[in-house]
Amino acid sequence: xxxxxxxxxxxxxxxxxxxxxxxxxxxxxxxxxxxxxxxxxxxxxxxxxxxxxxxxxxxxxxxxxxxxxxxxxxxxxxxxxxxxxxxxxxxxxxxxxxxxxxxxxxxxxxxxxxxxxxxxxxxxxxxxxxxxxxxxxxxxxxxxxxxxxxxxxxxxxxxxxxxxxxxxxxxxxxxxxxxxxxxxxxxxxxxxxxxxxxxxxxxxxxxxxxxxxxxxxxxxxxxxxxxxxxxxxxxxxxxxxxxxxxxxxxxxxx
Amino acid sequence: xxxxxxxxxxxxxxxxxxxxxxxxxxxxxxxxxxxxxxxxxxxxxxxxxxxxxxxxxxxxxxxxxxxxxxxxxxxxxxxxxxxxxxxxxxxxxxxxxxxxxxxxxxxxxxxxxxxxxxxxxxxxxxxxxxxxxxxxxxxxxxxxxxxxxxxxxxxxxxxxxxxxxxxxxxxxxxxxxxxxxxxxxxxxxxxxxxxxxxxxxxxxxxxxxxxxxxxxxxxxxxxxxxxxxxxxxxxxxxxxxxxxxxxxxxxxxxxxxxxxxxxxxxxxxxxxxxxxxxxxxxxxxxxxxxxxxxxxxxxxxxxxxxxxxxxxxxxxxxxxxxxxxxx
Amino acid sequence: xxxxxxxxxxxxxxxxxxxxxxxxxxxxxxxxxxxxxxxxxxxxxxxxxxxxxxxxxxxxxxxxxxxxxxxxxxxxxxxxxxxxxxxxxxxxxxxxxxxxxxxxxxxxxxxxxxxxxxxxxxxxxxxxxxxxxxxxxxxxxxxxxxxxxxxxxxxxxxxxxxxxxxxxxxxxxxxxxxxxxxxxxxxxxxxxxxxxxxxxxxxxxxxxxxxxxxxxxxxxxxxxxxxxxxxxxxxxxxxxxxxxxxxxxxxxxxxxxxxxxxxxxxxxxxxxxxxxxxxxxxxxxxxxxxxxxxxxxxxxxxxxxxxxxxxxxxxxxxxxxxxxxxxxxxxxxxxxxxxxxxxxxxxxxxxxxxxxxxxxxxxxxxxxxxxxxxxxxxxxxxxxxxxxxxxxxxxxxxxxx
Numbered sequence: 001x002x003x004x005x006x007x008x009x010x011x012x013x014x015x016x017x018x019x020x021x022x023x024x025x026x027x028x029x030x031x032x033x034x035x036x037x038x039x040x041x042x043x044x045x046x047x048x049x050x051x052x053x054x055x056x057x058x059x060x061x062x063x064x065x066x067x068x069x070x071x072x073x074x075x076x077x078x079x080x081x082x083x084x085x086x087x088x089x090x091x092x093x094x095x096x097x098x099x100x101x102x103x104x105x106x107x108x109x110x111x112x113x114x115x116x117x118x119x120x121x122x123x124x125x126x127x128x129x130x131x132x133x134x135x136x137x138x139x140x141x142x143x144x145x146x147x148x149x150x151x152x153x154x155x156x157x158x159x160x161x162x163x164x165x166x167x168x169x170x171x172x173x174x175x176x177x178x179x180x181x182x183x184x185x186x187x188x189x190x191x192x193x194x195x196x197x198x199x200x201x202x203x204x205x206x207x208x209x210x211x212x213x214x215x216x217x218x219x220x221x222x223x224x225x226x227x228x229x230x231x232x233x234x235x236x237x238x239x240x241x242x243x244x245x246x247x248x249x250x251x252x253x254x
Numbered sequence: 255x256x257x258x259x260x261x262x263x264x265x266x267x268x269x270x271x272x273x274x275x276x277x278x279x280x281x282x283x284x285x286x287x288x289x290x291x292x293x294x295x296x297x298x299x300x301x302x303x304x305x306x307x308x309x310x311x312x313x314x315x316x317x318x319x320x321x322x323x324x325x326x327x328x329x330x331x332x333x334x335x336x337x338x339x340x341x342x343x344x345x346x347x348x349x350x351x352x353x354x355x356x357x358x359x360x361x362x363x364x365x366x367x368x369x370x371x372x373x374x375x376x377x378x379x380x381x382x383x384x385x386x387x388x389x390x391x392x393x394x395x396x397x398x399x400x401x402x403x404x405x406x407x408x409x410x411x412x413x414x415x416x417x418x419x420x421x422x423x424x425x426x427x428x429x430x431x432x433x434x435x436x437x438x439x440x441x442x443x444x445x446x447x448x449x450x451x452x453x454x455x456x457x458x459x460x461x462x463x464x465x466x467x468x469x470x471x472x473x474x475x476x477x478x479x480x481x482x483x484x485x486x487x488x489x490x491x492x493x494x495x496x497x498x499x500x501x502x503x504x505x506x507x508x509x510x511x512x513x514x515x516x517x518x519x520x521x522x523x524x525x526x527x528x529x530x531x532x533x534x535x536x537x538x539x540x541x542x543x544x545x546x547x548x549x550x551x552x553x554x555x556x557x558x559x560x561x562x563x564x565x566x567x568x569x570x571x572x573x574x575x576x577x578x579x580x581x
Numbered sequence: 582x583x584x585x586x587x588x589x590x591x592x593x594x595x596x597x598x599x600x601x602x603x604x605x606x607x608x609x610x611x612x613x614x615x616x617x618x619x620x621x622x623x624x625x626x627x628x629x630x631x632x633x634x635x636x637x638x639x640x641x642x643x644x645x646x647x648x649x650x651x652x653x654x655x656x657x658x659x660x661x662x663x664x665x666x667x668x669x670x671x672x673x674x675x676x677x678x679x680x681x682x683x684x685x686x687x688x689x690x691x692x693x694x695x696x697x698x699x700x701x702x703x704x705x706x707x708x709x710x711x712x713x714x715x716x717x718x719x720x721x722x723x724x725x726x727x728x729x730x731x732x733x734x735x736x737x738x739x740x741x742x743x744x745x746x747x748x749x750x751x752x753x754x755x756x757x758x759x760x761x762x763x764x765x766x767x768x769x770x771x772x773x774x775x776x777x778x779x780x781x782x783x784x785x786x787x788x789x790x791x792x793x794x795x796x797x798x799x800x801x802x803x804x805x806x807x808x809x810x811x812x813x814x815x816x817x818x819x820x821x822x823x824x825x826x827x828x829x830x831x832x833x834x835x836x837x838x839x840x841x842x843x844x845x846x847x848x849x850x851x852x853x854x855x856x857x858x859x860x861x862x863x864x865x866x867x868x869x870x871x872x873x874x875x876x877x878x879x880x881x882x883x884x885x886x887x888x889x890x891x892x893x894x895x896x897x898x899x900x901x902x903x904x905x906x907x908x909x910x911x912x913x914x915x916x917x918x919x920x921x922x923x924x925x926x927x928x929x930x931x932x933x934x935x936x937x938x939x940x941x942x943x944x945x946x947x948x949x950x951x952x953x954x955x956x957x958x959x960x961x962x963x964x965x966x967x968x969x970x971x972x973x974x975x976x977x978x979x980x981x982x
Contacts, residue, residue, distance in 0.1 A: 011389055013389060013390050013392070014705065014710060014711070014712050015712045015714065016712070016714070017389060017392055017393060019393070026389075026393070034704065096361070096362070099362065119354070121388060121389050121390055121526070122388055122389055123370055123371065123388065124369065124370060124371065124386060124388055124395060125361075125367075125368050125369065125370065126354065126357060126358030126361055126368045126370050126407065127354065127358060127370070129355070129358075130354070130355040130356075130357075130358035130359045130362070131358050131359075131361065131362045133359065134358070134359045134361075134362035134363050135362055139326070139327050139438040139439050140326065140355055140359060141326060141355070141439055142351065142354065142355040143351040143508070155442070157445075158351065159351060159508045160266055160351050160352070160508070161266065161271065161350065161351065161507065161508060161509065161510070161511070162266070162267075162455075162509065162510055163501040163502060163504060163508070163509055163510070164266065164267065164444060164445070164446060165444070165445040166324070166441055166442075166443075166444055166445075167441075167442040167443045167444070167445060168439060168440065168441050168442060169439070169440045169442055170438060170439045170440075171438040171439075174438070174439075177355065179508070180495070184495075184693060186689045187686070187689050187691050187696040187699065187700070188689065189683075189686045189687050189689075189789075189790065189792060189793075190703065190790055190792030190793040190796060191687070191791065191792030192687065192792075193792070194792055194796075213365075213367075214361060214362070214365070214367060214368065215367060215368070215369070216367045216368070216369040216384060216397050216398065216399050216400065216404060217397045217398055217400070218395055218396075218397045219383075219396055219397045219398060220394075220395070220396045220397070221393060221394070221395050221396075222393070222394050223392060223393060223394070224387065224391060224392055224393065224394050224551060229550050229551060229556075230538075230540060230550045230551075230552075230553040230554055230555050230556035231554065231555050231556070232545075232550075232555075232556050232557060232558070233555065233556070233557040233559075234557070234558075237559055237563045237564045237567035237568075238567055238571075240557045240559050240564055240567075240568075241564065241567045241568040241570075241571040242571065243555070243557075244539055244555070244557075244568060244571075245568075245571050245572060245575050247516075247537060247539060247555055248483075248516060248572075249575070251515050251516060251536060251537050252515065253458075253459060253483065253515060253516050254572065254575045254576065468916065468917050469916070469917030469918075469920060469921065470917075470921070471917075471920055471921065496693075543751075562956075562959070563959065
């Protein structure tokens with residue numbers, strides 16, 4: 001059983017974001033990258049399947065700042081193989097480009113199951129999972145929170161709005177968009193990550209050319225104005241409570 | 255050239271999802287300038303009754319028992335053929351658990367450009383534009399949607415769903431189901447959320463908690479506040495994931511959409527998956543010690559007071575206000 | 582929570598034991614009298630499945646892994662109370678409890694609040710999850726300006742290691758501003774590292790993350806190495822402990838003082854500046870890492886007694902017997918966990934003692950404490966009027982201006 005997990009680095013929202021002077025993308029000097037939280041869940045889900053059924057888990061990450069750290073952390077959690085994609089993934093790269101490139105390369109790894117986060121907060125042209133699945137000719141199911149293998153199929157739980165959960169069956173090989181792993185991504189002691197830095201090997205795969213067609217064009221990118229902000233109440237709790245009660249009165253609640 | 259706008263209607267459990275009306279409202283707004291018609295498209299089994307109040311110029315129905323349960327590959331197949339045949343100017347999907355994956359799959363299959371997280375659409379001279387919000391709602395992106403056909407995955411917030419409702423039922427055309435192979439994805443069963451609990455989607459007053467509540471025991475002061483207000487307690491995802499409140503209280507993309515008179519957001523940062531479900535609130539008051547929290551971009555009123563200081567005091571004030579009214 | 586995978590019972594026990602003996606004085610564990618004083622004095626001993634004494638019993642019986650099941654070990658706040666009273670002088674806190682937590686850490690068996698703090702420390706260099714680029718934001722608007730090392734183009738006397746909470750937590754930033762005022766009044770030639778500073782990592786180390794601690798120490802060591810200064814001072818006893826006792830073994834060695842010691846040495850220059858009266862009955866909470874862990878009880882008291890108007894009173898537990906605020910050893914990031922187990926907060930216990938001592942001001946000298954005690958004051962009815970101030974704030978108030 002060969003499981004691939006594709007991880008994207010996304011802008012870290014703890015840091016300030018700034019838009020490029022030309023107004024079309026994020027300013028690369030300001031952005032800090034961190035692994036997409038949903039992809040983190042995808043890694044955890046892959047490791048859980050490995051622990052339950054036995055599998056080889058390969059983590060694939062496009063080369064960006066912080067990608068190597070993410071890979072070593074994945075190895076420390078139990079990933080068996082690490083692949084770094086070399087190419088220009090900043091700038092105009094989008095999910096279509098990444099999905100196409102992965103679609104050409106990943107079949108070599110003969111995956112039975114591909115997991116990736118259901119979405120990333122910088123997705124603008126759809127999320128990676130369904131695009132990748134289509135380019136590989138595989139079925140895709142997103143918003144998955146729970147995966148159990150049953151021979152050449154997987155039983156998954158798909159989340160719908162209103163707390164409704166659908167139990168579904170999908171033929172393998174397939175691509176799943178993970179919403180939540182069955183347990184929160186486990187903690188890995190730093191010493192284990194350090195260990196992985198010494199023992200784990202990162203393979204590299206060259207992506208010579210990225211075909212970015214498939215997105216709509218960007219004519220303007222800007223920070224959302226703080227002008228549309230809430231009217232802020234300041235003061236001690238009594239003063240603030242007074243203002244809130246006044247608002248409630250105005251709306252017929254008190 | 256076809257100037258029509260297709261809207262892929264979402265429905266679950268025998269009800270049309272709110273997002274469908276948002277999409278129809280968007281389509282209605284741009285259709286005149288594009289000189290096209292709004293075509294609502296439904297796939298399902300025994301769903302004709304769902305078309306009654308759709309504000310579409312016409313509805314195309316793929317109605318068949320084999321389509322009773324959602325299967326993305328089947329939808330990709332049927333819609334793929336339909337879009338190729340008609341090449342509409344735009345196809346609008348919900349950016350949801352059922353819409354997003356079909357939109358993206360079609361984008362790749364048919365080599366059509368796609369935009370997601372779309373908040374609103376604009377028409378210019380000969381052009382159709384989008385406005386999307388990404389990076390936790392902090393970045394706004396605008397651009398052109400190329401012709402002949404563009405795919406859009408839409409989020410709520412840019413349009414009043416009432417503008418997508420019609421008093422007059424639209425004309426319905428039943429389309430033939432193309433040949434369907436055995437799908438590689440099949441529904442086994444639905445797991446319904448626990449019933450017998452408060453239905454927060456009908457509550458007038460909601461007191462909502464997020465990560466800022468820190469632990470389950472702190473819910474007590476929030477319950478007291480909700481009680482004083484005659485409202486219900488609900489929560490964003492982190493709180494429900496921890497098991498501190500049941501899933502029936504989850505407000506967000508995977509939970510319930512709410513439309514109370516007052517939505518009091520305590521210790522909630524305002525992640526998109528949450529705020530897209532509270533846009534129907536009349537008034538949002540946000541309490542968060544982080545002045546940069548995105549929730550303040552949506553709330554009408556806010557404070558950076560510490561919720562642990564504020565909530566008991568607020569409860570007192572409310573009890574007082576109530577007793578004054580009675581007296 | 583993941584369970585430990587143990588190859589052979591005795592091997593794991595032997596490994597634990599030999600690891601313990603590598604810590605300074607660690608072999609004293611062999612002379613444990615099983616007197617039970619450690620477990621008795623431990624503020625949460627009654628909630629642990631294996632308080633220190635019982636853990637040693639398990640170790641001797643060859644079944645230490647029994648003591649490492651479950652999660653009650655996380656109630657330990659590394660307060661040194663047990664270490665202080667042990668008649669065999671076993672390094673219980675830095676040795677036994679820390680090592681036990683390291684094992685839980687390796688197994689991934691940690692409460693989620695703690696996980697967040699550790700992951701934040703790893704990614705952002707501070708447990709609060711704040712941007713490292715904003716570490717010196719607290720200095721904005723402070724007059725005279727707080728100098729940043731990288732901007733000072735010459736050797737200077739003193740590097741002030743500020744610390745995480747003192748840099749980012751709004752309440753503790755006030756203490757930092759006050760201390761800057763005191764340093765300026767004394768004309769001290771100092772600077773801070775600003776964004777080059779990383780967490781001291783001491784509490785993370787005591788919570789079992791030795792690897793993370795060493796990574797942070799390396800980073801701080803590199804930053805220190807870039808500049809020329811004579812000594813380090815810090816407002817944080819946890820940083821003091823790390824810099825004084827742990828960093829030298831990693832090759833990073835500088836003279837280091839807690840700020841109370843630094844100021845006490847300069848009391849003759851400081852006293853004349855303390856012009857304004859601070860009329861209050863003040864009691865001092867000995868921080869675990871200044872007091873029990875490092876033996877400094879007098880310097881803070883000297884400073885308080887030098888402030889005109891201050892009358893110093895002692896709480897029933899003071900100096901060596903001081904009661905921990907509950908923040909150490911990871912406790913700062915285990916409030917929810919600890920509350921669910923204990924339904925009592927150490928910090929609330931302590932503010933009750935302050936009120937019983939008839940104090941109107943509870944004086945502190947550790948970055949964890951002002952917010953912890955102020956939260957406690959809100960929860961304890963009879964303590965509602967108790968004011969919590971760092972000594973630096975009281976000094977700044979007396980200096981005025």
